[in-house]
Structure formats: structure tokens, C-alpha cells
Amino acid sequence: MTDDYPKVDRVMGGPAGWISIAFPAVLFLYFLGLLPQIVNGPQVHGIDWVPSLGVRFSVLLDGLSMTFALLITGIGTAVTLYSARYLGQHPQYPRFVCYLLMFMVGMLGLVLADNLIALFVFWEVTTIASYLLIGFNADSAKSRRSALQALLLTGTGGLVMLGGMIILGNVAGTFELSRILQMGDMIRAHPWYMGILLLFLAGAFTKSAQVPFHFWLPNAMAAPTPVSAYLHSATMVKGGVFLMARMNPALGGTDAWFWILTIFGGITAVFASVMALRQTDIKQTLAYTTLMALGSLTMFIGAGTHYAIVGAMTFLVVHSLYKAALFLMIGIVDHATGTRDATVLRGLWKAMPLTGAAAGLAALSMAGIPPMVGFIGKEFMYKASLGLGGFGAIWVTVMIFAASALMFVTGGIVALKPFRGELADTPTPAHEGPWPMLAGPLVLGALSLFFGLVPGVLGHYLVGPATHAVEGEVHEVHLYLWGGVNMALILSLLTFLAGWLLYRSHESIRARLAAFEARNPIDFDAGWDRVLDGFKAFAAWLTGLIQTGSLQRYMAVTFSSFVVLVGGTYLIKGAFGDGLGLATASVHPVQWTVLALIAAGSILVVWTHSRMTAVAAMGVVGIGVSVIFIMFSAPDVAITQLLVEVLVVVLVSLAMLRLPYLPRRSRASFRAGHAIIAAGVGVVTTFLTLSVLSTPFDRRLTTFFETASYPEAHGRNIVNVILVDFRALDTFGEITVVAMAALGALALLRGTARKKES
Known part of the structure; x- marks a missing residue:
């Protein structure tokens, strides 16, 4: 920063x-x-x-x-x-x-x-x-x-x-x-x-x-x-x-859980540890060690044994303490020297002893060196890995050994190397940080030492209850700093040895990793950019395909999608038969006549080459629908439908007088596609309506409005009461939308009139 x-x-x-x-x-x-x-x-x-x-x-x-x-x-x-x-x-x-x-x-x-x-x-x-x-x-x-x-x-x-x-x-x-x-x-x-x-x-x-x-x-x-x-x-x-x-109690305990978590967690832990050595910015180095910790936690949660969960919960606390302290320490170093470059920083102990003390405590815990609590976490993870059995034991042990050795190296790079030796020249003369910035790293580092010396407190109040929650059952948890000479201790000592040897040659390893990275064609970060570029290219192609500016195509795509998705669902579910009983029920001859009128109007719409005729035919369809409303005792809805149809036909007809005729088409170019889409929409909508009608009718809302309309809203017309009282805000919103649309239309018409006058 x-x-x-x-x-x-x-x-x-x-x-x-x-x-x-x-x-x-x-x-x-x-x-x-x-x-x-x-x-x-x-x-x-x-x-x-x-x-x-x-x-x-x-x-x-x-x-x-x-x-x-x-x-x-x-x-x-x-x-x-x-x-x-x-x-x-x-x-x-x-x-x-x-x-x-x-x-x-x-x-x-x-x-x-x-x-x-x-x-x-x-x-x-x-x-x-x-x-x-x-x-x-x-x-x-x-x-x-x-x-x-x-x-x-x-x-x-x-x-x-x-x-x-x-x-x-x-x-x-x-x-x-x-x-x-x-x-x-x-x-x-x-x-x-x-x-x-x-x-x-x-x-x-x-x-x-x-x-x-x-x-x-x-x-x-x-x-x-x-x-x-x-x-x-x-x-x-x-x-x-x-x-x-x-x-874990609900989804864990299966082979799938075990192998997915241990494989991905192990790969993440080792890969991140290697990448941490590659970095020269110590903040980036710490970022990759976080990946190592997350991979290790994932791996041991996947392992799922008692010791694995104890190790994971202990390492959860361990990592939180040392990682927060080290990041805050790096902020102090950056603030006080003006750089985070591991190849530049040297000898800071002389100018920043308190920062160095905080860094040392946190790094010792990170490296798993006793008596820090990080040593206890590593011991339990080794104990857990050795107890798994089979290939799982080999995989987890090898992965945690490699990651722990590399973490030892990283601790040295981040917290040892910048503070030892002669003080190097930095962009800003090195100086100690202020107390508000030092307090956090020092306290967190001290806690890493305290919990290492008194592990029973950590085990009783945090790790034990957390382990019980993750396992879903109660087992005794006993954390200890010294568990005797065992295989886990031997692996810890081998970890220190391997880490020290790697630390001594970490600069040459970093150079080799940099050379390999330069030749490596796999770059996840660049791949992310390519994925985003691919999405953008696909979006541009899809936009060009769909957003053509043709209202006819928009409507065709919309209604075709309706037919395919809803109709396809009906076919897959076999639901078309649900409404056939209602569809074949007795229909009065007068109703058949009205239906024939509506069908004739619909056929004329797709047949004619005249816009005026098409508009008039649509009006016939609307009038037929109005007649149906009258037949089923809904005169108010029928009047509304009739008025809207007449108004639309008149207004659209006036607009059509200024538009050219539709181009003449031969019979071979008859708009069969439009007819098929219209028929499909009609069939699917019909069966959708029949399906709704065939389901039991829930009268709870109907009964409520019948009961409450007059006593609460003082109105006997239930529809009007719903619109004006129970849905007053909704109706007000609709009126507002209509008013805004009318104002917009008025502005457009007045603008057109002025343009003609000029």
C-alpha cells in the first residue's frame, strides 16, 4: 500500500x-x-x-x-x-x-x-x-x-x-x-x-x-x-x-468425500508451496502459503479420522495466528522501508527489533518448530496421515511432508532473511513501526507461543469442541507438546532437515522455477482472461444473431421458445392427456360458431398480404373473445375487451395508411412458419389452460374477498374492490406506467409535428 x-x-x-x-x-x-x-x-x-x-x-x-x-x-x-x-x-x-x-x-x-x-x-x-x-x-x-x-x-x-x-x-x-x-x-x-x-x-x-x-x-x-x-x-x-x-457429519464419511478432498487438497498444498518459493514479493509469498494451508485443511477434513479432524482444527487456529501476524508484519516493513522485495530486504533487525520479534514468533510457528503451537498442529497431522492405511496414508503423508518442508523454507524467506545480516539500503530508511501496527503482530505471535506451552487451554476450549462439532460425536481431545519418540516426531525432524537444506539453496530453486514458468504453457490466470474473452465473443455473436432489429424475428423466437419449452415439458411428462377430458366435453353449437369465427380470423391474419386486412382480422379475433366473455357472464370484461379491440383497430389502421403494402408472395412462399408457430402456441396454451382447470380449485382467496369486500372496503363489486382497495398500490403503479407512456407518446407526437412545420 x-x-x-x-x-x-x-x-x-x-x-x-x-x-x-x-x-x-x-x-x-x-x-x-x-x-x-x-x-x-x-x-x-x-x-x-x-x-x-x-x-x-x-x-x-x-x-x-x-x-x-x-x-x-x-x-x-x-x-x-x-x-x-x-x-x-x-x-x-x-x-x-x-x-x-x-x-x-x-x-x-x-x-x-x-x-x-x-x-x-x-x-x-x-x-x-x-x-x-x-x-x-x-x-x-x-x-x-x-x-x-x-x-x-x-x-x-x-x-x-x-x-x-x-x-x-x-x-x-x-x-x-x-x-x-x-x-x-x-x-x-x-x-x-x-x-x-x-x-x-x-x-x-x-x-x-x-x-x-x-x-x-x-x-x-x-x-x-x-x-x-x-x-x-x-x-x-x-x-x-x-x-x-x-x-462433514452429513456429507462426509464416503469414498467420494475422502478422495475428492484429499486429492484436490494435497495437490493444492504442494503446488502452492512450490509457487511460494517462486515469488520475490514477500506478500505474494505469503499468499501462496495460504493456499498451502487451505489445501492441507481440505485434505485432513476429507480424511475424516479423529486425529485428522483434531489436526485440522488445531492447524486452523495455528494458521490464523501466524498468518495474520506475518501479513501485518509485512505491512509494517513495506510502510517503513518502501519495499517488499525479498532480494532487497536485509538486516532489518537493527532498525526494527519489535517487528523482527513478531515476525520470528510467527515464522517459528509457521515452520512448526517447538515449543510453538505450529509444532503441535504438524505432529497431529502426521499422526493422522500415518493412521489412514493403504494408498491414502501414503498420499496424505507425502503431500503434508512436502508442503511442511516448503513452509519451513517460506518462513525463513519471509521472516528470517529480511532481518538478518547487514542493513541494506531501502527506498525509505528503515524504522520501527508505531504501536497500533505492532500490537497485533506481537500479541498474535505471543499467543502462538502461549498455546504451544499450554496446549491444554487450546484443546479444552477451542480444538476439542470444534472437533466434536465436525465429527458429529464426542471424543476426548488431548493436545500435547511432547508425545514421546514416535514416527510423527521422526517425520517432523526430517521436515526440519529437508526444509533447512532447501532454504540454503532457495535462490537457485527460485531461478529454476522462474525459467520453468517462462516455458510453461499452462497459465491459469491468463486462461481466466481467455475464458472471459470467450464469453464476450459468444455474447457478441448471440447478440448479433438475436438482436437483429426485426420485431417479427423477436416475436418468432419468443413464441417458438414457449412452444418448445412448455410443449416439450408436456410431452416429457405425458401431461397432454390430463386436459383431454375437458377438451372433449360437450360444447354448445353457438360456442362452436364463435370458435370458428376466431379461427377464421387467425387464419386470415397469416394468409393475407394486406396489413389493413390483417389488422381487421385481428379485430375479429378480439371480438370473438369478447363474445366468449359475454357467454360466461363477464359483461364488464367483455366491454373492456371490445373497447380495446376497437381502439386498437382504429389507431393501427390510421398508422397503416402511411405504410407500404406487404410484398406480394407466391403460394410457395406462404408464411407457413408463422402459421406453425401460431398453431403451436394455440395448442400449448389450450392444454395449459385445460390442465389448470382440471386441478382442484383452491377457494381460500375467493372466499376471503367475498367475505371481506363489503365489510372492509364497502364495495359489492369484488373485482373493483380488489383493484381499488386490496391492490391499490399495484393499480396506482399501473396507472403511473400508463400515464408515463401517454406523456412519452405526446412528446413524440408534438416533436413530429414541430419537425413537419419546420
Whole structure:
């Protein structure tokens, strides 16, 4: 984040800054006070939201939601405190605060929601808020592109996920998660299970940037540093991980769940770790390590064993603490030196000892070195991978070993190399950051050490209850720093050795990766641009095909689509026979005469070459319809229909006097297509009407209006009362539309008259 913007003299961002700090701080204390209650069991609270659709606005307070809520509000407090100093003098800082708090509320609603529809609503709130935050520097083309990319990709995944939610709600008979999570056996045995699973994972994978949807997350680094810290540590990108963890009792435990999550999660973890070595911008390096963490979490949630879930929940907290601290640290370094280039930064410890201390604590946890809590998380993940058995054990162990070794290297690049050695020249002379920016990284780094030394606190209040919620049943959770000499410890030591060897040669590895990337034809980010270009080209082609300026073609396409879609549905469902009984019922000879008159008028419309004759024939059709209304005791509707038909015929006939005759056509060029479309529309509409008439008539509304028209509206004409009283606003809107159309027509006519006079 550069400082090349006009400064506004504010202390800690002014009122907006203090409000932004107080809001998450108060919520954090509130949730912290609820934590002892949640340890004893989950709680559900809610009210009806849309009762007719079975939608409630309800919250589920359990170990998983409380863990996320504490991370969102706790890290949110550190980020807002940091932002008040980092961006407090920006002219658009109040707008930034609105976006950030909107983001925070969206994430809280997402993790606390007990209703699938409410969860989706908050899911999309985070999508929109992230778009606004990533594109905060709207003058930058890169920021605008990155924001749009994140919006389109995660928004599309969310809409796909909505389909899965609706299907799951119908299968379970409820949208309440607290009830759905108890129906796992029934849902997994349902024929629609695989479809539900894939739709849910589409939303989770795009939100949490799993390969091949990973490329939007590094590009989101165009956002200001506080946004990056918040988005990567505790909020949006963890939304997909939360969804997979939340749905594990209902959708997990199958081979499909295991292999999809472990394969995609493992590939994402290793691929991202390799790409992290390729970067020279330490902020981009951290962005790819977030992908590694998300892939690892996905992999272990997919594994689904007790130790896998314990490892995932522990690593969830571990990653949130060190990642927020490191991002905030990078913001301080960038602010104090004017660069984030890993090849330039050296010796910052001498000028920035407190920043270096925060970076060191966070990096030690990231590398999984004892006594940091990151070591405990890595131990449990190794223990889980070794206990899987079969090829799954080999795959998960190899993937987590490779990713952990590369994370060790990345920790050294981000937090060791910039601070050791002689102080290098930087665009801005290095200096220590102010206390509001240092407080967050130091506290988060200290918590990584505290939870490592006292893991029982973390296990009892956060990891244990969260594990119970994800597994759907209660098992004892015991976190420890020292578990004796075992295979997990040996793998940890081998990880340190491999990481150290790779760190010593990371610059040559980076050069080789850069050379490979230059030759590699696969570029997901460029592929995204090509996909968008393809959509634009398709839209242009389709527009040119359909939007021809011909009203005749527009009507033909519209009515043909009606015939194909509605008529095709009737054929597939075999519903044409439903209305045949009514269609063959006795019809009075007079009614047949009127129908013949209407049919003759319709045939004449498509037969004639004269516009005047066609208009007159349409008038005959309208008059026939009016007669039908009279036959069925609807004289007011018949009069309205008759007046409209006469008026239309007269006005259109006057307009036709100034238009040329239709071109003469031979009998071979008879407008057969138009006749076929008209006949198709007539047949489909007829059977649609008959189908409606053949269904039992629900008189609830009829009875209500019959009963209420006179006592409540003092009118005996029910139709008039509905239009004037019960639908007064609707009628007023219609009158407004007609009045605006009349004014527009008057303006056009007066303009035409002036043009003729001139």
C-alpha cells in the first residue's frame, strides 16, 4: 500500500477508526464469555424468517462456530487497530471501514447460521464485501481486475452451491443445519447424494481457492495489507473450509468425500508451496502459503479420522495466528522501508527489533518448530496421515511432508532473511513501526507461543469442541507438546532437515522455477482472461444473431421458445392427456360458431398480404373473445375487451395508411412458419389452460374477498374492490406506467409535428 494519496488529518482514523476497533473488540469479549457454556454443548436460537418456505433466521453456537467467531472478532480487532494507523489518514478511510465491517458481519453470519438459506445469504455478503475491499484502490487497473475476478469466480461457485442447498433441503425436509447434520446416514444413502456433494464442493473449492480455482487468491493481494491479513487468516478464504467442516457429519464419511478432498487438497498444498518459493514479493509469498494451508485443511477434513479432524482444527487456529501476524508484519516493513522485495530486504533487525520479534514468533510457528503451537498442529497431522492405511496414508503423508518442508523454507524467506545480516539500503530508511501496527503482530505471535506451552487451554476450549462439532460425536481431545519418540516426531525432524537444506539453496530453486514458468504453457490466470474473452465473443455473436432489429424475428423466437419449452415439458411428462377430458366435453353449437369465427380470423391474419386486412382480422379475433366473455357472464370484461379491440383497430389502421403494402408472395412462399408457430402456441396454451382447470380449485382467496369486500372496503363489486382497495398500490403503479407512456407518446407526437412545420 503506497502512501501517494492526499492525507486527511485524523487521529487513529477519527470516529470511524474508533468505531471499527470497538465493534469487533466488544463482540470478541461477548463470544469469549459464551465459550464456557459452549464447551458443555451446542446451543440453537432463532426466529421464523420466511415461514412459508421453511426458512428461519437461526444461529448454531457450537465449538466450530465459536472457534471461527473468536478468530473473526479477535483478529478483526487487531486488523482494525492496525488499519486505523495504516490507513487512518486516507481520504476514503470511512468507506474502507464500512466495507471491512460489512465483511466481518458477513463472515460472522456465515459461521453462526443454522439455516442453509441464511448461510448462503451471508456467503454472498462476504463475496460482495471482498469485491469492494480488493478493489478499494479503484484507480488501479490491477485492483479492479483482481476484485472482479474474485467476485465472478466465488460468486459463481456460490450460486452452484445454492443449488446443492436447495436439493439438500428438499431431501432432508428442512433447511436447519442442526437437524440436517443428524441425518447423515439418510443423506449419504440418497440417490441425489453425489449431486449434492459436488454442488457443495463447487462453492467450497472456489471460496477456499483449491486448484484449479486457486489463481484468484494471490491476485487478491492487490487489496490493502490489512485486508490481506484479515482475508487470508480468519475470514473469506476460510469460508470454504468452514463449509466442508460443517457439512462433514452429513456429507462426509464416503469414498467420494475422502478422495475428492484429499486429492484436490494435497495437490493444492504442494503446488502452492512450490509457487511460494517462486515469488520475490514477500506478500505474494505469503499468499501462496495460504493456499498451502487451505489445501492441507481440505485434505485432513476429507480424511475424516479423529486425529485428522483434531489436526485440522488445531492447524486452523495455528494458521490464523501466524498468518495474520506475518501479513501485518509485512505491512509494517513495506510502510517503513518502501519495499517488499525479498532480494532487497536485509538486516532489518537493527532498525526494527519489535517487528523482527513478531515476525520470528510467527515464522517459528509457521515452520512448526517447538515449543510453538505450529509444532503441535504438524505432529497431529502426521499422526493422522500415518493412521489412514493403504494408498491414502501414503498420499496424505507425502503431500503434508512436502508442503511442511516448503513452509519451513517460506518462513525463513519471509521472516528470517529480511532481518538478518547487514542493513541494506531501502527506498525509505528503515524504522520501527508505531504501536497500533505492532500490537497485533506481537500479541498474535505471543499467543502462538502461549498455546504451544499450554496446549491444554487450546484443546479444552477451542480444538476439542470444534472437533466434536465436525465429527458429529464426542471424543476426548488431548493436545500435547511432547508425545514421546514416535514416527510423527521422526517425520517432523526430517521436515526440519529437508526444509533447512532447501532454504540454503532457495535462490537457485527460485531461478529454476522462474525459467520453468517462462516455458510453461499452462497459465491459469491468463486462461481466466481467455475464458472471459470467450464469453464476450459468444455474447457478441448471440447478440448479433438475436438482436437483429426485426420485431417479427423477436416475436418468432419468443413464441417458438414457449412452444418448445412448455410443449416439450408436456410431452416429457405425458401431461397432454390430463386436459383431454375437458377438451372433449360437450360444447354448445353457438360456442362452436364463435370458435370458428376466431379461427377464421387467425387464419386470415397469416394468409393475407394486406396489413389493413390483417389488422381487421385481428379485430375479429378480439371480438370473438369478447363474445366468449359475454357467454360466461363477464359483461364488464367483455366491454373492456371490445373497447380495446376497437381502439386498437382504429389507431393501427390510421398508422397503416402511411405504410407500404406487404410484398406480394407466391403460394410457395406462404408464411407457413408463422402459421406453425401460431398453431403451436394455440395448442400449448389450450392444454395449459385445460390442465389448470382440471386441478382442484383452491377457494381460500375467493372466499376471503367475498367475505371481506363489503365489510372492509364497502364495495359489492369484488373485482373493483380488489383493484381499488386490496391492490391499490399495484393499480396506482399501473396507472403511473400508463400515464408515463401517454406523456412519452405526446412528446413524440408534438416533436413530429414541430419537425413537419419546420
